[in-house]
Amino acid sequence: MAYDPTENEITRRSFLSRAIVGIGGLIGAVFTGIGGGYFLSPLWHKKKESWVDLGLVKDFREGVPVKVDFTVRKRDAWSTIESRSSAWIVTANLKEFIAFDPKCTHLGCPYRWSDDKKQFLCPCHTATFGIDGKVVSGPPPRPLDRYPTKVVGGHLLILPQKTAEA
Ligand code: FES
Structure with missing residues (x-):
């Protein structure tokens, strides 16, 4: 089987684009979790008695x-x-x-x-x-x-x- 440099190049590009998408997705998930936690936290905090x-x-x-x-x-x-x-x-x-x-x-x-x-x-x-x-x-x-x-x-x-x- 002969070595095909373009096939190697496509694989590297494909890897990099998937890595970028993956990192972007991870960053988005972290910010969604932080933001969601901030906005939803009042819903699960126990209500304090207000004397x-x-x-x-x-x-x-x-x-x-x-x-x-x-x-x-x-x-x-x-x-x-x-x-x-x-x-x-x-x-x-x-x-x-x-x-x-x-x-x-x-x-x-x-x-x-x-x-x-x-x-x-x-x-x-x-x-x-x-x-x-x-x-x-x-x-x-x-x-x-x-x-x-x-x-x-x-x-x-x-x-x-x-x-x-x-
Ligand atoms: S509201 Fe009817 S007796 Fe007080």
């Missing part, structure tokens, strides 16, 4: 419900969404706190505390709730919803995710 600081425990008063406004920051994949919310805070001893969702459990109207009647009053359908959040009268099907609370370093923190009565 909200409502201030010093000593600033609340025993037996007097107080409505506190606060800002909720939620990370939604690549952005942070802020919204305003509020809670009714009740404490009997400045050690244990109850945080009520501010919407009536009937149809979601905002209710208020009456110092005279010592009850929460919902004006929409004249419901009343006790200081413990239990329904005293009216159509609400369940007690007021609550937010989890905890005291850390003398501050009252709440987790603004509704739970049923504890």
